[in-house]
Amino acid sequence: MAGANGRLVKELKEVSKNDTSGVRAAPVSEGNLRHLLATVEGPSGTVYEGGIFEINVEIGKQYPFEPPKMKFLTKIWHPNISSQTGAICLDILKDQWSPALTIKTALLSLQALMCSPEPGDPQDAEVAKMYLSNREEFDRTARFWTESFAKPTSKDEAVQRVCEMGFDEASARKALEKHKWDESAAVNELLGAI
């Protein structure tokens, strides 16, 4: 139906605005409104504070009758998000979705999930187990992951450090991205290529 695309255009206009909500999304490439890159700011007062988390958003043909497909691209230590794949366990992204919700409300729900994890309904069993049995270690790990993977400056600094070893910025960034910002793996690859 014609209306569905019109709604998507309006939604994108709303969610790409720079407001105080801490969530944003925009098309990955021009001309494709159905593949978005979203960012969610880690809520203050949580172990994710200060982090910017990137989320891949895909809008299917049945949208808004089906939920947007969302997955964390930035590594995050959270009971309801897979530490391996970024897959999210959240009811409104599954059977509790309704067309009354939007991409923006879904992102805000993710932010709320970061504030209040639900270890009883985990996506990542290992993280949930740690959350329940050793909260201190969980907090420490989650903060470390936020520092390592979700700080916008940490990526630039990593590129900088690799460049200082004598590689140009473009190849350094490419290798780091390929190895999910694991510096030694990236450097090994760059060295192997020489």
Add this chain to the structure above:
Amino acid sequence: MTQDNNVASSSDSGNNFAESFRLSEERMKEIEDETKQSPLTSMLKPLTELEQQYREGPFLAGVAALQKLYGGIRMVRGDGNCYYRAFLFALAETLCQDTKHPEGQRILTFLKEVSWKHVKEVGYNEMTIEMFYEEAVSLIERVISGSVDAEALLKELNEENSTSDYCTWYLRVVTATHLKMDPQRFEPFIEQPGMYVAQFCRREVEPMGKECEQLQVLALAEAFGVKVRIEYLDGHEIVAGDVIHHVFGPENSALQIYLLYRPGHYDILYPKKSSV
């Protein structure tokens, strides 16, 4: 230990969880595909169709009792939206068959003026509801102006991912809005303990595919001012030769629709002339 078991036990606990989740998702998809093979709203069938489904017992006696009053039935797809979809079809068909129906204009006015105003009042985001609202208004406008005949209506309301789904979901919004307009009245009837109207609507009314309880049945009938008579073929005893029925919405409404309830499902009934 077989090789399969070895594989399963060597994977981490998260993988086992993911595996069982994936399987249940696959099964759900299968059920969904099976359901999709039946039409959204079937052709009109003789009520004797029901006899073939029940060999004996109270259900068969119930079918016999129903046959005194009703001649036809239209099956609605069992996808959890059946009450709303049955309501939509029966309402549109009634107005379509009699374009001079005195209630046609009232229904259109209700949709265009009252329902939209209330939807916004209870806090829905206009942007999210607009296209569903427009589809519902367009359908009723076309039906009462006579630009859609019964045959075209049946065809249109059987198109997948189209008018029927859009209007059905708007009926969910109208239902939720009616509940939200008067939470104090409806809260005591919510079966889930401690749940507020807003929460109830978010979990049980707004998502497509959520089956409805009597609360939603009542709310939609009241919102539209349509008398909904439901015959209950649910294995209960026959009382004085009839199956139990309940009426929702205003008793004196000039617009009446008839539904058949079987556990977890609604279909549309067609009364014999002046029998009900």
